[in-house]
Each structure stands twice: as C-alpha cells, then as structure tokens.
Amino acid sequence: MDFKEKMGKLITELNNYNYHYYTLDQPLVSDKEYDALYDQLVALEAETGVKLPDSPTQRVGGEILKGFAPHRHLAPLWSLDKAQNIEQLRTWHDRVVRLVNDYNTKNPGNPLPNPCYALELKFDGLTLNLTYQDGKLVQASTRGNGAVGEGILPQVKTIKSVPLTIPYDEGTIEVQGEGIMNLSVLEKYNQTAAEPLKNARNAAAGALRNLSPKVTAERKLNAYFYNVGYSDGITFADHKEMMDFLRENRLKVNPYIFYFEQFDDVMEQLADIEKRRSELDYLIDGAVVKVTDFRIREALGYTDKFPRWAVAYKFEAEETTTVLQSVTWNVGRTGKITPLARVEPVELAGVTVQNCTLNNIGDIERKNLKFALGSRVFIRRSNDVIPEILGKVTEENDGEEILFPVECPSCGFPLEQRGAHLFCNNKTGCKPQIVARITHFASRDAMDIETFSDKTAIQLYEELGVREPADLYTLSFDSLVKLERFGEKKAQNLLDAIEKSKERDLASFLFALGIPNTGKSTTKMLADHYRDLYRVMAATAEELVELPDVGGIVADSIAGYFADPFAQASIEKMLSLGVQAQAPEAPKPVSSDSYFSGKTVVLTGTLHLLTREEATERLEALGAKVTGSVSKKTDLLIAGEKAGSKLAKAQQLGIDILEDEEEFVRLLNE
Known part of the structure; x- marks a missing residue:
C-alpha cells in the first residue's frame, strides 16, 4: 500500500468518525482511539509533505447540521495545540520563552515582560459562543468549523447559568465557554429516564444540538466561560483582567483557575489536578495552559490553526470502547447477585482492562445491554476502581442475549428480585455469602483480626465447618494446627488475634456485623448516639430515621437486621464467648468561646x-x-x-x- 492509499484510508475513517461524533452525536470510537488515528495521519503528512484536500487536519470542527441557522463568528474560534506528555509541554514552554527573547532582542525599547501562566481545566462538553449586543444576549452558537457555527440561542437560553443580560452595555462582545452536564445531574436524570444517557459529554452535546429546546431544558445543563473572543469597545491587559470582567458580568467562571510566575509550579498543579479529577462533578479530559499577558499573546500570534500562546495538556483517557465477551454472576455477603462483565482486553488510564462492572439487572436493561454479548460497548474508568460499562456503541440489538439467572449460581437456591437486584436468601447455606461475611467481620475497619484473609475464611469454612463469625471464637489450637499451611506459630498467632478482637469497641463491632446499606460513618454515629449494643438492637425504624444522615432505606435495613433471629442468635453467641463491643468513651466537653467555636x-x-x-x-x-x-x-x-x-x-x-x-x-x- 503506497502512502497516498494509506493516507486516503485514514482520512476516510477519520471523517466517518467525525461525522458520527459531531453531526449525528453518535460516536463510534473513544477520543483515545480517534486521537491515535489522527496522530498517525499527522505523522504521515509530515513525513511525505503531502496534505490531501479532505484531510481533517485542514479544518477544525465538523459539518453544519441542517435545521440550525448558520452563525458566522465575529472572530475565529481557534483550536488548541496538544501536549500529550510533560516533555511536549516543556517543548511548548521553551518555544514561548525563545520567541519572547527574540522579540525583546529586536525591540529593546519596548521589551515584553517575562511570561506568566494561567492554568484552567479543559472541560469535556460542547463549546459555546455567546454574542451580547448592548448587554443583551442576541445569539448563541456552537463552534462549528471555527469560522461558522450553528445558531442554538433557544437551547442555550434554557441553561440557567447563562445570563440573558449583562451589565456591560457599551457595544458587542462574543464570549466563549463550555456547555456541560454535571455528573450528579446525569445520575439523577438516568434514574427515571426511559432512555438513559451514555455519558455527560454526549448528553450535553445532544441537548444543545436538539431542535427542541424543551429537551435541552430537561437535561438541566450548566456552562462555564473562559474567553472574550471579540469586543468592539473593551480591551484587557492580561488573562486575569479578562476573567474578572466575565465574573463581573455574571458569566460563570470555574473556580479552578490558577496563576503562576514559574512554569515548574504549573507542572506541580497539573499533577494535582490529574490526581484529583475524579472528585469533580463534571468531566474534564485535560487542562489548558495560557500565557497571561496580552502583549505577549499578540507578539506570539497564531499558526494556521492554533494560538502559540496556549496549549492543551491531555490527561490519560478514562473512556474507550471494547467488545463485551461474557457475563458471570457473583454472590456477595448480603446475598446480592452482581453481574461481572468480561471484555476484550483494552488499555485504559494506564492499565489493561478485562473486567467491568454492570451493577445489576436493572442497569443492564437501562443501558440497552440485554442483547449486547459480542457487541462493542463504551467503558469508563475513574478513581482507580473497576471500570463501568456505559452502554452500547450502536442502538441495535445486534448481539447475543445476556441471560439472567433464576437460581443462585453457587448454591442453586431460587433467586428473589428486589427492585433492580437479584438476591439469594439462603444465608446459612450459601458458601460465598458465608465466606464474605466472615472476611468482612475480620477486616481491618471491623474486628481487625490480623493475618486473616479470604483464603483463611475459605479454609476454615471447608475444613473446620466455620459457618458464621461467631464460630471464630470457638476455634482451638489443636484443630488449627492440623490444617494445611498452618504450623504451630501461625495457629497461635491467629488465636491471639481473635482473642484480641474481643476488645474492639461498639462502632467496630456494629460495622463488622455487615448490616446492609450501613457503612462506617453510620455505625460510628449509632455507637456514639446509643452507647449500648442492646439499645441499638432495640431501636425502631421510626426512631432511627430521626438520626443524622439516616434515611428510610437505611433505617429499615438496621431495624430489619436486628429483628432477624439468625442475627440475634449470632450476636448472643459472640457475647457469651467474650466479645465486649465496648461503648465509646464519653465525649469530651466542647468549648463554646474560642475563635473557632461554631465555625x-x-x-x-x-x-x-x-x-x-x-x-x-x-x-x-x-x-x-x-x-x-x-x-x-x-x-x-x-x-x-x-x-x-x-x-x-x-x-x-x-x-x-x-x-x-x-x-x-x-x-x-x-
């Protein structure tokens, strides 16, 4: 295959992806996969010196959608050059410094200052360009190809964070920002949506480019603004002054914007943003570094497509596509049956992904995954947890059916469906439930039995008949020392650790019980409030729901757990064997007259x-x-x-x- 044929194949493939992504709002591949193909084309064009007329490198953006009036921007909306790693970012910075020095050598009478930098988040949404005339919002458009976009004023007017009028009423300005859907809003929307949305980025883009503003309004979008692209009556000295202008004119500016004099400080903050990106309530796919001084910006100028004074630093991708190969069903300690998806191995956020969570059968149905085996699906990974399948790439039922179990995959007990979940109610005879309960009971945040592991729990279940946490306190040295891989020292260490666990406090004991829907903070609150195990056990759901951060579901779970004769007998057995479940220390008196009181x-x-x-x-x-x-x-x-x-x-x-x-x-x- 000669280079033109190879180039033509890449261009056809990329333009097809662009059409589905920008025009149809139906992406076929992830940004990571697209960027890899795009970079291949850029490298091939650089190597050969040839650029074909329909190459996506010759334009910015996509085709104009029919049904929207075109809007010609008063000033170009530039794309940003990309830095894929720290070395490329430093190369950009070195070029900025070199160009500033060259300018100062040629203009000794009016030198530029040393470059300083602004660091902003790079939102993963849809670019907006708003036009204000004499203080009134008269147009809003998409980015389009950078010169002409699509007029979406009725849609943008539904975004409550976009002001319809602003104090600045002395001419025409255009401001750029990003339309987004907050992750918490997306989650709430999908809880009741007939057709759940795959991700926040597509949700925002689809809403803003929907011909019905009513649909846009239902998505409850948000927007952040970061640039004044055109003005016929106001100028700015630097980026900070421009951001202040946006804020003063009631345009929402994201609080995560940083200013630095030294480029090394930019690097440090970048690392912090990437580390903590999962804490944000919206998607970002990187950060943008900009030279703050506008004189320097003017001197540096632009290439054919990019400003030389700004660069986008791309984070490791958190979303990609792969093929769903199979689904297995696992049993948890509460009897909940959880589907686990096996996917075709794919690199994502620096690791090879083979397993993904599907949450429950309701999740499978909501995401149109019932007939998805063998199909390509979107997956997303964040905060170092197991990746989640977001949905199918296509809408057709073109895969094999995922069959929901009717019997427990471990013990064969008939399953019960409660809401979106399947449950095995065989608490006393289902091995995975029993092993998981014992492992949880011994874990560090619970009874903290040192050296205990899930392998230990399985061995005790299989060889010594341990069927509940209370059985741990009946183990003997003679029985343990006979087990495989158990010598005298290991057996004695385990017995000592079990004995020591009897002294754990009430909060640890309550957490160790594994009460459904109840975590560490709730069990600590229960221990602090009641200060006695039997008072906790006697509490009614009506009484519990009055406590801080306890809703109806949690209250019912706590009361229901302690009403279960199986749980009551197990607790009594542990207490009779020496478990103390000690009440917490009396709270220390709190000062009411310090500088910090009440703050x-x-x-x-x-x-x-x-x-x-x-x-x-x-x-x-x-x-x-x-x-x-x-x-x-x-x-x-x-x-x-x-x-x-x-x-x-x-x-x-x-x-x-x-x-x-x-x-x-x-x-x-x-």
Whole structure:
C-alpha cells in the first residue's frame, strides 16, 4: 500500500468518525482511539509533505447540521495545540520563552515582560459562543468549523447559568465557554429516564444540538466561560483582567483557575489536578495552559490553526470502547447477585482492562445491554476502581442475549428480585455469602483480626465447618494446627488475634456485623448516639430515621437486621464467648468561646507543626465543625503548604483564609 492509499484510508475513517461524533452525536470510537488515528495521519503528512484536500487536519470542527441557522463568528474560534506528555509541554514552554527573547532582542525599547501562566481545566462538553449586543444576549452558537457555527440561542437560553443580560452595555462582545452536564445531574436524570444517557459529554452535546429546546431544558445543563473572543469597545491587559470582567458580568467562571510566575509550579498543579479529577462533578479530559499577558499573546500570534500562546495538556483517557465477551454472576455477603462483565482486553488510564462492572439487572436493561454479548460497548474508568460499562456503541440489538439467572449460581437456591437486584436468601447455606461475611467481620475497619484473609475464611469454612463469625471464637489450637499451611506459630498467632478482637469497641463491632446499606460513618454515629449494643438492637425504624444522615432505606435495613433471629442468635453467641463491643468513651466537653467555636472549617495543604488528625481533633474540641470540601457554608479555610484547588475555590467564594500555620496554632492554644 503506497502512502497516498494509506493516507486516503485514514482520512476516510477519520471523517466517518467525525461525522458520527459531531453531526449525528453518535460516536463510534473513544477520543483515545480517534486521537491515535489522527496522530498517525499527522505523522504521515509530515513525513511525505503531502496534505490531501479532505484531510481533517485542514479544518477544525465538523459539518453544519441542517435545521440550525448558520452563525458566522465575529472572530475565529481557534483550536488548541496538544501536549500529550510533560516533555511536549516543556517543548511548548521553551518555544514561548525563545520567541519572547527574540522579540525583546529586536525591540529593546519596548521589551515584553517575562511570561506568566494561567492554568484552567479543559472541560469535556460542547463549546459555546455567546454574542451580547448592548448587554443583551442576541445569539448563541456552537463552534462549528471555527469560522461558522450553528445558531442554538433557544437551547442555550434554557441553561440557567447563562445570563440573558449583562451589565456591560457599551457595544458587542462574543464570549466563549463550555456547555456541560454535571455528573450528579446525569445520575439523577438516568434514574427515571426511559432512555438513559451514555455519558455527560454526549448528553450535553445532544441537548444543545436538539431542535427542541424543551429537551435541552430537561437535561438541566450548566456552562462555564473562559474567553472574550471579540469586543468592539473593551480591551484587557492580561488573562486575569479578562476573567474578572466575565465574573463581573455574571458569566460563570470555574473556580479552578490558577496563576503562576514559574512554569515548574504549573507542572506541580497539573499533577494535582490529574490526581484529583475524579472528585469533580463534571468531566474534564485535560487542562489548558495560557500565557497571561496580552502583549505577549499578540507578539506570539497564531499558526494556521492554533494560538502559540496556549496549549492543551491531555490527561490519560478514562473512556474507550471494547467488545463485551461474557457475563458471570457473583454472590456477595448480603446475598446480592452482581453481574461481572468480561471484555476484550483494552488499555485504559494506564492499565489493561478485562473486567467491568454492570451493577445489576436493572442497569443492564437501562443501558440497552440485554442483547449486547459480542457487541462493542463504551467503558469508563475513574478513581482507580473497576471500570463501568456505559452502554452500547450502536442502538441495535445486534448481539447475543445476556441471560439472567433464576437460581443462585453457587448454591442453586431460587433467586428473589428486589427492585433492580437479584438476591439469594439462603444465608446459612450459601458458601460465598458465608465466606464474605466472615472476611468482612475480620477486616481491618471491623474486628481487625490480623493475618486473616479470604483464603483463611475459605479454609476454615471447608475444613473446620466455620459457618458464621461467631464460630471464630470457638476455634482451638489443636484443630488449627492440623490444617494445611498452618504450623504451630501461625495457629497461635491467629488465636491471639481473635482473642484480641474481643476488645474492639461498639462502632467496630456494629460495622463488622455487615448490616446492609450501613457503612462506617453510620455505625460510628449509632455507637456514639446509643452507647449500648442492646439499645441499638432495640431501636425502631421510626426512631432511627430521626438520626443524622439516616434515611428510610437505611433505617429499615438496621431495624430489619436486628429483628432477624439468625442475627440475634449470632450476636448472643459472640457475647457469651467474650466479645465486649465496648461503648465509646464519653465525649469530651466542647468549648463554646474560642475563635473557632461554631465555625465550619476546611483543612488543606501540608501542615508541619501538627498532623491533619491532630488539627481536626483540636478544632472539634474547640467547637468547630471540620469538613472535607469548600462550599458557601464554609467559614474558614486553613491553608497549609502547597494548598491547591480548595484554596482557589475559597478565594473565589470570598471565604476567610488562614495561611500562617504558627498563627493557627496560637489560636488553637488560646
């Protein structure tokens, strides 16, 4: 195959993907797969010096949709050059510094300042271009091909974060931003949607390019703005001044924007953003680095497609496509039957993925996966957890059927469907349930029986007839030492660890029981509130639902668990064998007259004079409420060294900030 034939094949494939992605809103491949093919084409064009007229490298964006009026932008909407790794990012920075130095050599009488940098999130949504005339929103459009977009004013008007009028009423301006769907909104939407949406990016793009503004309104979209692309009456000295202008004109600016004088600080913040991207309530696929000074921007200028003063740093992809090969069904400690998907191995976020979660049978049906075996599916990985299947690439039922089990795959007991889940109710005779309950009971956050593992639980089940956690306290040295891989030392160590676990407090014991729908924070709250095991066991659902963070489902789960004779007998057996389930220490008196009394406080960054745990304990003793995230309800942020996004958000919200650690300690000691 000669280079033109190879180039033509790549162009045909890429243009087909572009058509489905931009025009039909039906992506056939992930961004990662598209970028790989695009980079092949760029390399081939660079190698041969040939660029065919229909190559996607010769344009920006896609075709205009029929049904929308075209809108010619008053100034071009530029694409951004990409940096795929730190080396490419440093190459971009070195070029900026070189061009600034060259300019200053040629213009010694009016030199440019040293370049400083703004760092912003790169949203994974749909670009918006808003036109305001004399303070009124008169047009909104998509990016289109960078010169002409599609008019979507009625759709954009449904986004409540977009102002219909702004204070600036002295001419015409165009501002650019990103239309997005928050992840929490997407999750809530899919709970009741007849046709669930695959992901937040496609949900936003599909809504904004829907001919019915009513559909757009139902998606409850959001928007952030980051640029003034055109103005006939106002200029800015730097990026910060422009961002201030956007905020002053009621345009929503994302709080995660950082300014740096040194490029090494940009690198450090980039790493922090990538590490914590899963904490955000919206999708990002990277970050954008911009030179802040507008004189430097003007001097650096543009290539045919990109500004030289900005670059997009792409994060490792979190979404791709692969083939769904099979589905197996696993039994958990509560009897819940969970489907596990086996997919064709694929690289995603730096690891090879072969298994994906499907949650439950309701999830399979909502995502149109019932007939998906052998079909290509979207998968997404975030926060280092097992990837999730988002949905099929195509809408057709073109795969084999996923068959739902009617009997427990482990013990053969008839399954019961409760809501979207299947359950095996054979609590006393289903091996995976029993082994999982025993393993959970012995885990670190529960009874913390050292050296215990799921392999130990399986061996005790199979060889010594252990059928419930209470049986652990009946084990003997003579029985353990006879087991395979159990010598005298290992047997004695396990018995010592089991004996020590009898001293665990009430909160640990309640968590160890594995009450459905109840986690560590809830069991600690129960222990602190009731301070006695029998009072917890006697609590009614009506009483429990009045407690903090306990809803109806959790209250019913707790009351129902302790009403079960099997659970009652197991608890009584453990107590008779010496388990103490000790009540927590009486709460220490809380000060009401300190500087921190009644304040909601957030800690961020590195503290050197005391640990984060020590700081939290002392703040709470002085009457403060310590939380993990910054919001409008936050009264004070304690910012240690290398404080990042929380500090930026606190500054954006006008929250009091204490950055002097010595002053912080002095106030604690007052």
